[in-house]
Amino acid sequence: MSWRCCSGRSPLIQTAGVPLCLPMAVLYLLHVGHVRYLTAAKQLGKTLVIGLNGDRSVADLKPQPDHLPDRPIIPEAQRAELLTALAVVDAVVLFDEPTATQTIAALQPDIYVKGGDYTPETLPEAPTVKAYGGKIELIQIEIPTSTSGIIQKILQQESIFPTVSCDSLV
Numbered sequence: 001m002s003w004r005c006c007s008g009r010s011p012l013i014q015t016a017g018v019p020l021c022l023p024m025a026v027l028y029l030l031h032v033g034h035v036r037y038l039t040a041a042k043q044l045g046k047t048l049v050i051g052l053n054g055d056r057s058v059a060d061l062k063p064q065p066d067h068l069p070d071r072p073i074i075p076e077a078q079r080a081e082l083l084t085a086l087a088v089v090d091a092v093v094l095f096d097e098p099t100a101t102q103t104i105a106a107l108q109p110d111i112y113v114k115g116g117d118y119t120p121e122t123l124p125e126a127p128t129v130k131a132y133g134g135k136i137e138l139i140q141i142e143i144p145t146s147t148s149g150i151i152q153k154i155l156q157q158e159s160i161f162p163t164v165s166c167d168s169l170v
Contacts, residue, residue, distance in 0.1 A: 019046060020047045020049060020107070021041050021048050022050075022107060023041045023050055023112075023113035023114065023139075024051035024103070024104075024114065024125070025051070025053070026058050026071075027052060027079055028071050028072035029073055029147045029150060030079070030083075031147065032143055032145065033144070037115060038083075038089065040142075044137055047091075049107070051104075052092050052094050052095070053094075053096075056096045058072040059072070073151070101125050104129060104134075105132075108132050112135070113136075116138045116140035116141050117141060
């Protein structure tokens with residue numbers, strides 16, 4: 001297993017408040033959909049530790065066609081720093097495996113969080129979470145924003161951000 005803690009506001013994950021929520025994600029180009037996902041995840045518990053795919057696992061999981069830049073665009077240390085700057089994030093753990101199973105087994109979060117585009121049956125980590133008595137929560141995608149789509153729009157020099165009403169920011 002290869003994971004590294006990039007601590008945010010929590011000095012040690014082991015002393016974090018319960019329930020501990022652990023969303024796992026690539027987050028290689030942060031956008032409002034990610035922020036809303038993380039905000040919803042934080043509302044499920046007291047402490048939010050993000051399991052962040054390291055650069056090596058991102059490159060393996062998200063190979064790019066020739067016309068797009070290689071992923072990750074933003075290196076893992078910078079992605080972790082951006083995430084720990086968010087008020088809802090208590091800590092970030094980087095991992096390099098293709099799935100988060102080993103990280104989940106080591107941290108044993110009370111609540112494992114994934115996006116609503118998954119089902120418990122499609123999560124390779126589900127048996128691990130169930131084995132120690134953890135709970136799986138799926139958060140529905142509120143703003144369907146594609147990171148690949150953002151990259152393509154940047155390369156095409158188009159408007160990249162969806163219109164969001166100011167009412168949703170309050």
